[in-house]
Amino acid sequence: MSIVRVALDVPLPRLFDYQADEVAESDIGCRARVPFGSGRKLGLIVAVAAASDQPTEKLKPADAILRDMPPLPADWLALCDFCSRYYQHPLGQVMAFALPPLLRRGKLPRPRKVSGGGTPAAKSLPALLPEQQVAVQAIHASGGFAAFLLHGVTGSGKTEVYLRAIDAVLATGKQALMLVPEIALTPQLEQRVSERFPTACIVAAHSGVPDAARARGFLDALAGRADIVLGTRLSVFMPLPRLGLIVVDEEHDASFKQQEGLRYSARDVAVLRAKQLDVPIVLGSATPALETFHHAISGRYRLLELRHRAVAEAPPVVRMVDTRKEKLQDGMSAALLDALATRLARGEQSLVFLNRRGYAPVLACPACGWISRCQRCAANRVVHLADKRLRCHHCGLEAGIPRACPDCGNQDIHPFGRGTQRLEAALGERFPQARVLRIDRDSASTPKRWQALLAAIHAGEADILIGTQMLAKGHDFPRLTLVGVVGADAALFAADFRAPERLFAQLMQVGGRSGRHDLPGEVLIQTEHPAHPLYRALAEHDYAAFARAQLDERRAAGFPPFSFQALLSAEAPEIGDALAYLAAARAAAVPLADAQVSLYDPVPMRLFRLKNRERAQLLVESTSRPALQALLAAWSERLRALKAPRELRWHLDVDPLEF
Ligand code: ADP
Numbered sequence: 001m002s003i004v005r006v007a008l009d010v011p012l013p014r015l016f017d018y019q020a021d022e023v024a025e026s027d028i029g030c031r032a033r034v035p036f037g038s039g040r041k042l043g044l045i046v047a048v049a050a051a052s053d054q055p056t057e058k059l060k061p062a063d064a065i066l067r068d069m070p071p072l073p074a075d076w077l078a079l080c081d082f083c084s085r086y087y088q089h090p091l092g093q094v095m096a097f098a099l100p101p102l103l104r105r106g107k108l109p110r111p112r113k114v115s116g117g118g119t120p121a122a123k124s125l126p127a128l129l130p131e132q133q134v135a136v137q138a139i140h141a142s143g144g145f146a147a148f149l150l151h152g153v154t155g156s157g158k159t160e161v162y163l164r165a166i167d168a169v170l171a172t173g174k175q176a177l178m179l180v181p182e183i184a185l186t187p188q189l190e191q192r193v194s195e196r197f198p199t200a201c202i203v204a205a206h207s208g209v210p211d212a213a214r215a216r217g218f219l220d221a222l223a224g225r226a227d228i229v230l231g232t233r234l235s236v237f238m239p240l241p242r243l244g245l246i247v248v249d250e251e252h253d254a255s256f257k258q259q260e261g262l263r264y265s266a267r268d269v270a271v272l273r274a275k276q277l278d279v280p281i282v283l284g285s286a287t288p289a290l291e292t293f294h295h296a297i298s299g300r301y302r303l304l305e306l307r308h309r310a311v312a313e314a315p316p317v318v319r320m321v322d323t324r325k326e327k328l329q330d331g332m333s334a335a336l337l338d339a340l341a342t343r344l345a346r347g348e349q350s351l352v353f354l355n356r357r358g359y360a361p362v363l364a365c366p367a368c369g370w371i372s373r374c375q376r377c378a379a380n381r382v383v384h385l386a387d388k389r390l391r392c393h394h395c396g397l398e399a400g401i402p403r404a405c406p407d408c409g410n411q412d413i414h415p416f417g418r419g420t421q422r423l424e425a426a427l428g429e430r431f432p433q434a435r436v437l438r439i440d441r442d443s444a445s446t447p448k449r450w451q452a453l454l455a456a457i458h459a460g461e462a463d464i465l466i467g468t469q470m471l472a473k474g475h476d477f478p479r480l481t482l483v484g485v486v487g488a489d490a491a492l493f494a495a496d497f498r499a500p501e502r503l504f505a506q507l508m509q510v511g512g513r514s515g516r517h518d519l520p521g522e523v524l525i526q527t528e529h530p531a532h533p534l535y536r537a538l539a540e541h542d543y544a545a546f547a548r549a550q551l552d553e554r555r556a557a558g559f560p561p562f563s564f565q566a567l568l569s570a571e572a573p574e575i576g577d578a579l580a581y582l583a584a585a586r587a588a589a590v591p592l593a594d595a596q597v598s599l600y601d602p603v604p605m606r607l608f609r610l611k612n613r614e615r616a617q618l619l620v621e622s623t624s625r626p627a628l629q630a631l632l633a634a635w636s637e638r639l640r641a642l643k644a645p646r647e648l649r650w651h652l653d654v655d656p657l658e659f
Pocket residue numbers: 126127128129132152153154155156157158159160161310311
């Protein structure tokens with residue numbers, strides 16, 4: 001009689017032992033069907049042992065060991081184990097998350113019809129530019145783990161470097177994993193990869209892949225059939241027995257961090273995985289995360305730079321428009337309106353970037369002070385004139401727009417501030433001859449509508465685009481020559497210490513939409529702070545100057561990457577309960593924390609009420625990652641044992657990005 005130790009998808013940080021006949025070490029990594037409570041569960045065998053801590057006769061026997069797919073390899077189990085410890089998440093839940101739903105339920109997808117291998121198209125590749133050559137060589141020569149930061153603006157030929165590096169790895173019979181942000185995984189990229197590797201088995205993995213295909217892709221990867229896995233953050237958990245290279249494109253992108261359940265950073269896990277397997281990893285970006293850039297300039301990562309665009313074209317000219325000196329018209333300066341008129345006359349496209357959807361952020365009564373608050377959140381409901389609703393952007397609560405003030409009956413109530421819909425209306429009035437197209441989550445609410453909008457832009461059916469950050473990434477509009485930025489100043493002075501980093505990346509990206517081809521591009525930034533270093537660095541296309549200045553500020557303030565953080569959040573119907581839980585949690589941490597760890601006071605979150613639940617948080621910080629990790633391991637056990645009202649929920653976020 002042996003014992004199998006099984007990881008189950010339950011919110012408990014432990015494994016479960018069962019009796020089993022005829023099991024061997026080779027069954028580690030197989031799924032097992034076991035009795036649990038009054039039902040049955042499917043789990044993963046993580047160990048086979050001769051004896052348990054509990055008396056064997058007290059253990060229930062496992063129902064079945066499923067050997068219908070290859071066992072998950074030891075390095076995959078080790079990766080899940082690392083994530084479980086590092087992110088303080090039960091191992092069984094990490095594994096359940098990493099497995100495709102079909103396999104988690106014990107099913108196998110029907111095998112795919114095998115299509116005949118195509119013949120490699122003998123396409124001639126462009127000769128690499130010198131800097132690309134250096135990069136490809138360095139990656140190829142790494143001979144084991146090395147982390148590279150490939151820093152280069154859009155169009156500098158980063159993707160070409162990835163493809164060459166992947167080519168070299170495939171040639172040695174190994175697999176490559178390429179991670180991209182959700183929104184960047186366009187059919188164009190998939191096509192570019194499959195055209196380059198026509199005989200390779202390529203597995204795409206993202207939220208749009210149906211369950212059966214996802215399970216098939218996972219099995220292809222596990223069996224070593226897949227040569228390339230191209231996917232979003234979840235693909236970092238693909239089992240790849242012959243993995244030889246990892247690429248993370250747009251590595252700074254916030255979508256690599258999951259904000260619920262297992263709050264992991266796919267980029268960080270990818271680096272760990274590369275180290276674990278002793279293979280190189282390439283992190284690419286035009287605006288690297290400051291953590292990554294810090295590693296690159298301090299020598300932990302190797303910096304590879306592409307300073308020039310691959311296709312000869314000048315970067316756009318970036319100018320600040322000082323809005324302190326003039327009265328704006330519908331939020332727009334004379335300089336911006338003139339520039340728009342010029343593009344219209346020339347038949348070129350313009351984009352006005354305003355990262356706030358809706359018509360106006362609030363409706364208010366000047367007579368009594370009523371404003372359109374959300375009853376469920378600590379936020380205002382936004383005026384949506386397109387469908388005549390007041391809508392909360394946090395919880396979705398909506399209602400019609402009142403004709404008069406609900407409190408005092410005053411009929412003279414107004415929208416205040418400006419969103420994309422209001423800008424759309426204003427531009428339509430000012431340029432009646434122009435075709436104005438608004439692109440935000442409201443107008444592009446489904447993938448189909450989004451594709452239709454993109455098609456219209458490409459077909460030249462729009463003169464002026466108004467867009468939120470949806471439009472910033474990855475799109476190439478040949479006739480777009482002007483980008484106007486409106487309302488960006490707020491992010492300069494936001495409470496979140498990462499706000500400037502995000503703003504810089506966003507503006508760099510949106511500015512890069514202009515002048516991508518033979519037509520020169522121009523970016524106009526309306527601001528009351530034209531001399532701000534962030535804007536100056538942007539105008540000079542100098543990411544490094546911006547990053548170094550930010551890192552100096554972070555060092556002085558003791559913020560990441562010069563410290564490591566974890567955030568304990570609690571939510572309950574009453575803020576008092578959330579704060580009381582955090583106070584008790586803090587008290588429990590005090591005896592566990594060594595001198596290198598700082599425990600802050602519990603505070604209400606900025607959006608302290610969301611969907612009728614009130615939220616507070618407690619920040620823990622240390623200059624030593626091991627010291628922080630040691631505290632978290634001991635602390636999370638205590639947290640589970642703390643008394644709390646039944647409706648209270650809490651979670652721990654390690655290396656949080658959002659506060
Ligand atoms: P990035 O990923 O940095 O945006 P890409 O690799 O997509 O850059 O390259 C931008 C454009 O330049 C693409 O059209 C690509 O085909 C082209 N390109 C890249 N490298 C070269 C090269 N060495 N010679 C000629 N064209 C190149």
